[in-house]
Every structure is written in structure tokens, then in C-alpha cells.
Amino acid sequence: MSHQPVIDGLEFARTGSKLHGAWPVAGFSRLRDALRTDEGTLQYDLRGVAQERGYPALHLKVSGALQLVCQRCLGALEFPLHIDVSLGLAETQAEIDAEPLAAEGPERIVAGAEMPVRDLVEDEVLLAIPLAPRHERCEGRDAGAASEERSPFASLRGLVGGTRH
Ligand SMILES: [Zn+2]
Numbered sequence: 211m212s213h214q215p216v217i218d219g220l221e222f223a224r225t226g227s228k229l230h231g232a233w234p235v236a237g238f239s240r241l242r243d244a245l246r247t248d249e250g251t252l253q254y255d256l257r258g259v260a261q262e263r264g265y266p267a268l269h270l271k272v273s274g275a276l277q278l279v280c281q282r283c284l285g286a287l288e289f290p291l292h293i294d295v296s297l298g299l300a301e302t303q304a305e306i307d308a309e310p311l312a313a314e315g316p317e318r319i320v321a322g323a324e325m326p327v328r329d330l331v332e333d334e335v336l337l338a339i340p341l342a343p344r345h346e347r348c349e350g351r352d353a354g355a356a357s358e359e360r361s362p363f364a365s366l367r368g369l370v371g372g373t374r375h
Pocket residue numbers: 280281282283284285344345347348349350
């Protein structure tokens with residue numbers, strides 16, 4: 211089927227290697243549960259950096275759009291992806307665990323000799339998707355769909371909105 215590139219993480223970073231390509235959204239099996247349809251293509255751009263804030267690192271950019279489901283009206287919601295992350299590489303999980311958690315530090319991952327690039331991309335896409343995506347201006351709210359919603363947050367939101375007007 212589609213090619214499945216793998217990289218040797220530390221080697222890729224040390225040599226400043228570059229890799230880019232695209233995958234159909236349908237090829238990301240773990241993403242599917244969050245999607246309304248698996249149309250579309252995601253582009254990725256991966257770059258190795260020998261040293262960044264003390265770590266060999268991978269820079270990953272992912273762009274494209276996902277077809278999510280609005281959790282308010284259950285309609286289609288196109289979610290544009292603009293991922294641009296820096297992943298600090300560690301040789302072992304113990305190395306990551308031994309460090310104090312720094313909120314401003316880069317995300318750390320364990321480097322492998324055969325890291326599937328598609329899994330790297332999918333991990334970051336899963337992190338980027340909102341847990342409860344909603345239209346910014348959801349028509350379901352005025353169309354009555356919202357009244358069927360029984361979430362306690364829905365009524366809370368109504369109250370908050372009411373005090374502001
Ligand atoms: Zn909606």
C-alpha cells in the first residue's frame with residue numbers, strides 16, 4: 211500500500227536530515243474514531259536538528275484538514291491542522307522520567323532506530339484535535355438542536371452568557 215518510511219531518530223537529528231510527504235487521512239487508523247469522514251490528505255515535513263535546548267530534536271510540521279463532528283449540532287466541522295512542534299529526543303524513557311517536568315520545555319520522546327514516521331505524525335495530530343470540537347458559530351444552537359443537549363455545561367454556558375448581556 212502506501213510507503214511507510216521509518217527513521218533512525220538520533221541519526222536523523224544528528225545529520226540534520228529532512229523528509230516530507232503526504233498521506234491520505236484514511237491511512238491513519240487511530241484517527242478514524244474522531245472523524246466524520248476520512249476524506250483529505252495530510253502533508254508532513256520532518257527535519258532533524260542536532261542540538262536544540264540541549265537535546266537532539268525532530269521538528270515536525272503537519273498541515274491539512276480533518277472532517278470532524280461538531281459536538282453541539284453533530285454536523286460536519288472542518289478542522290484545519292497547523293502543527294509545528296519540536297520533539298526533544300531521549301535515548302530511553304528513564305532519561306525522560308529522571309528529568310523534572312518543565313512546562314516550557316520541549317515535548318520529549320524516546321528515539322528509536324526504526325521510528326515509523328506515520329506514527330509520529332498521527333501522535334501529534336491526535337494531540338491537536340480538540341476533545342469536543344464545536345463550530346465557532348454553531349447554527350445548531352439557534353436551530354433548536356442545542357435544546358436537546360443535556361450537558362450540565364450547556365445550561366451553565368447559558369447562564370454565563372445571560373449575565374454578560
Ligand atoms: Zn455545530
